[in-house]
Amino acid sequence: MTVYFIGAGPGAADLITLRGQRLIERCPVCLYAGSLVPAEIVAAAPEGALVRDTAPMHLDDIVAEMAAAHARGEDVARVHSGDPSIYGAIAEQMRRLDALDIPYEVVPGVPAFAGAAARLATELTLPEISQTVIITRTSGKASAVPDSERLELLGASKATLAIHLSIRNLAYVEEALTPHYGEDCPVVIIYRATWPDEEVIVTTLKEMRSRVREEKITRTALIFVGHVFGATQFRDSRLYDAHFSHVLRNAGKKKLRETAG
Numbered sequence: 001m002t003v004y005f006i007g008a009g010p011g012a013a014d015l016i017t018l019r020g021q022r023l024i025e026r027c028p029v030c031l032y033a034g035s036l037v038p039a040e041i042v043a044a045a046p047e048g049a050l051v052r053d054t055a056p057m058h059l060d061d062i063v064a065e066m067a068a069a070h071a072r073g074e075d076v077a078r079v080h081s082g083d084p085s086i087y088g089a090i091a092e093q094m095r096r097l098d099a100l101d102i103p104y105e106v107v108p109g110v111p112a113f114a115g116a117a118a119r120l121a122t123e124l125t126l127p128e129i130s131q132t133v134i135i136t137r138t139s140g141k142a143s144a145v146p147d148s149e150r151l152e153l154l155g156a157s158k159a160t161l162a163i164h165l166s167i168r169n170l171a172y173v174e175e176a177l178t179p180h181y182g183e184d185c186p187v188v189i190i191y192r193a194t195w196p197d198e199e200v201i202v203t204t205l206k207e208m209r210s211r212v213r214e215e216k217i218t219r220t221a222l223i224f225v226g227h228v229f230g231a232t233q234f235r236d237s238r239l240y241d242a243h244f245s246h247v248l249r250n251a252g253k254k255k256l257r258e259t260a261g
Helices: 018-026 057-072 089-098 112-120 151-157 165-180 207-214 252-261
Strands: 002-009 029-034 050-055 076-080 105-108 135-137 160-164 185-190 197-204 221-225
Touching: 002 018, 002 089, 018 105, 029 057, 050 057, 050 185, 057 076, 057 089, 112 160, 112 185, 112 221, 135 151, 151 160, 151 165, 151 185, 165 207, 165 221, 185 207, 197 207
Parallel strands: 002 076, 002 105, 029 050, 029 076, 135 160
Antiparallel strands: 160 221, 185 197, 185 221
16 A cells, blocks of 8 residues: 655646556545645546545544555555645655555656746746746745745845745735845746636736736735746857757767768
């Protein structure tokens, strides 16, 4: 028996991995985060499976279901949104399973920031503009952010920021980042990325609060900040440059062959 922590992806039902989908289709127990995982995904559970929404459950309740399945010798599909390694709250579940000697595996999923970037058809790393993506959040009711990871410090890098779980903290986001990025820095806010009711707001640090109030977005939104958004004046990558050689394409040898020919 194994508990499988499965990343369901950012929202669109067809963005789950084949491995994750096949496990859900065969596991006799399916525990899923109902507010964030599409119903179509868990509908694939086998006939007669125990399927429970864990949104109203406590950690003890969830682990009790896993322990009961272990006693019956039944595999469990524990389905989380996005990729379970990012703000997935799986570490505390795995710690409990370790104590109970219950085996588990993790199946990765498409993280929310990657799904959002795909919907925007944008690259988060552009030559000489940003080569770093920082995935972070601000302090909230569930947990605080360490002082060493506050936006005032992270913003000094001027990297592309993917800020999760912070749509209610926009005043702080603006105050912390404006000194580093400037008030006109592009901001893209994506509500429920890849879901049918997805909404995208393209704005700036200065205007983002008023735009979010207009759209009445209060939850389930990702905040992108960075100068890569909307950028058109950037140098081409050398990766596909005809004059750039690497282990799979040697420009010098190619030139010699052309000369000899």
